[in-house]
Amino acid sequence: xxxxxxxxxxxxxxxxxxxxxxxxGNDYLVIPPAAGQVAPTPENIRLICDRHYGPGADGxxxxxxxxxxxxxxxxxxxxxxxxxxxxxxxxxxxxYLRDHGWTGEPEFTVRTLAGPVTVQLVDxxxxxxxxxxxxxxxxxxxxxxxxxxxxxxxSLDSELIGATGPRREMLRETLPAAAREWTAxxxxxxxxxxxxxxxxxxxxxxxxxxLGPELAGHARFPGRINVQLMEVxxxxxxxxxxxxxxxxxxxxxxSSACAAxxxxxxxxxxxxxxxxxxxxxxxxxxxxxxxxxxxTGPVRPVVAGRWAPAFxxxxxx
Numbered sequence: 493x494x495x496x497x498x499x500x501x502x503x504x505x506x507x508x509x510x511x512x513x514x515x516x517g518n519d520y521l522v523i524p525p526a527a528g529q530v531a532p533t534p535e536n537i538r539l540i541c542d543r544h545y546g547p548g549a550d551g552x553x554x555x556x557x558x559x560x561x562x563x564x565x566x567x568x569x570x571x572x573x574x575x576x577x578x579x580x581x582x583x584x585x586x587x588y589l590r591d592h593g594w595t596g597e598p599e600f601t602v603r604t605l606a607g608p609v610t611v612q613l614v615d616x617x618x619x620x621x622x623x624x625x626x627x628x629x630x631x632x633x634x635x636x637x638x639x640x641x642x643x644x645x646x647s648l649d650s651e652l653i654g655a656t657g658p659r660r661e662m663l664r665e666t667l668p669a670a671a672r673e674w675t676a677x678x679x680x681x682x683x684x685x686x687x688x689x690x691x692x693x694x695x696x697x698x699x700x701x702x703l704g705p706e707l708a709g710h711a712r713f714p715g716r717i718n719v720q721l722m723e724v725x726x727x728x729x730x731x732x733x734x735x736x737x738x739x740x741x742x743x744x745x746x747s748s749a750c751a752a753x754x755x756x757x758x759x760x761x762x763x764x765x766x767x768x769x770x771x772x773x774x775x776x777x778x779x780x781x782x783x784x785x786x787x788t789g790p791v792r793p794v795v796a797g798r799w800a801p802a803f804x805x806x807x808x809x
Contacts, residue, residue, distance in 0.1 A: 510540075511588060512549060512794040515580035517743030517772030519794065521549045522588045525557060529804065534572030536807050541570035547797065550739050551578065553585045555602075556594055562601030562608065563589060569738025576606035576683040579746020579775075579787045583639040586611035587791040606682030607644065614638040614788065640788040643681050643747065646754040646779070652680040654715040663758060669706045676707075677755040681785060684717045685751030686710075689759065692723040695733050697741065697771070704735025718745070720752045724761045731769040744772030750785045753777035 509530070510521045521540060523530060530536060532554045540546045550570055557564030567581050568574050582602060589595050589602075590613055599612045614637065647653075648661045655662060655678065662678035667686070679685045686707055700721050707719045716737040723731045734748040735741050742748075749768035756762040757779055764779040775789040799807065 508796040509798045510547065511592070511796040512547065513584040513587060513791055514794055515584055515744065515746065515772075515789060515791045516770060516775065518580040518745060519549045520551050520553050520578075520581050520584050521547060522553045522555070522585065524592075525554065530799070530807050532566060532568060532574075533808055537568045537572040538570070539806060546803070550736075550742060551575075551581060553581050553588070555585060556589065559601075559603050562603060563594065564603045567604065569736070570740075571738050573738045574605070575738055577604040577609065577643075577747065579641060579643055579748075579750055580744060580789075581746070582609055582611060582641045583746060583787070583789065583791050586613065586639050586641065587637075587793075591793065604682070609644070610642040612640040614640050636790045636792050638788050639791050640786055641746075643750050643785040643787050645783045646750070646785050647680045647783070648678060648758060649680060650678070653678045653684045653717070654713060656712050656714065667707065667710060667712065669710060670703055674707075677759060678717070679751040679754045679758075681747055681750055681754070683747055684713065684715070685720060685748060685755075686713070686717045687720045687722055687752050687755035689722050689724065689756070689761070692725070692731070695721045695723040695731060697733055700733035700735045701741045704741065708735060708737045718748055718751070720745075720748045720755075722752045722756065724756055725769070727761075727763050728765060729767045729769065730756050730762060734770065742772075744770040744775070746775060746787050746789070749775045750777050750787050754779060754783075754785060 509527050510523045512521050537552050541549045552568040555565035567578050602609050650660045650662050665676045667674045667676050676686050676688050704719045708716050718737050719735040721733045732752045734745040753766040766777045768775045778786045
């Protein structure tokens with residue numbers, strides 16, 4: 493049975509309805525259910541994430557929700573769909589829980605649709621911008637301090653990935669799209685990913701925006717799939733451009749970084765410790781002998797706010 497959540501240690505009477513964080517430019521709004529009034533319907537999520545008519549974000553983190561152990565989290569893409577988990581979203585949520593006093597522990601569990609995840613605050617001490625970050629309601633904002641999450645065990649199993657055809661390991665899979673055949677390695681990390689190793693000149697935002705939608709909705713993946721274009725730069729460094737099935741082109745994606753690192757390692761192109769370069773910045777990915785994946789990188793608070801009455805009137809309860 494889920495246990496009621498303990499009250500946060502910090503005073504939440506300031507009435508914040510949401511807090512925005514960014515992780516390498518991948519931004520999420522954290523909406524605590526305790527604030528009330530806003531249901532996570534597809535219509536509400538789309539309006540909230542709209543960068544012209546709402547606060548704007550790549551997605552919404554709805555939590556904390558009561559769990560027997562740790563904290564529950566629901567993660568939504570900007571198009572209103574719910575996703576299994578997000579690497580950057582989990583790191584943001586972990587920082588939020590610490591900043592806003594839901595936990596004082598440096599390590600704790602967050603339960604997602606894909607199962608439990610361990611979150612570790614690598615450096616919980618306040619950072620150089622602590623006075624500004626503290627105004628968001630947290631006593632330990634640690635602006636830019638790294639947060640590590642365990643992303644679970646990676647798999648190349650086509651059944652887990654949700655691909656059509658016989659069950660197989662999706663290593664060097666041929667995919668026809670955009671009048672060309674592409675060689676992909678597909679990875680399941682609680683959500684599905686399609687990684688295309690390419691020459692560095694092809695790993696561009698333009699190609700990610702053009703090819704991403706076609707591969708994300710490819711007939712081989714009825715449930716849709718996330719797409720990464722990958723350049724291997726060294727045995728411990730890769731570069732990617734990512735297109736997410738529910739958010740589109742993004743400056744950074746934690747789960748995409750992990751999937752690309754797993755694919756590069758499975759192809760024998762890199763070792764188990766990899767720095768992943770993205771337009772928004774760098775993330776560190778580690779892969780254990782058993783295939784367990786960890787993701788480490790910075791998280792920064794952006795703004796906390798309340799719904800304006802007129803905007804709140806447009807949100808379905």
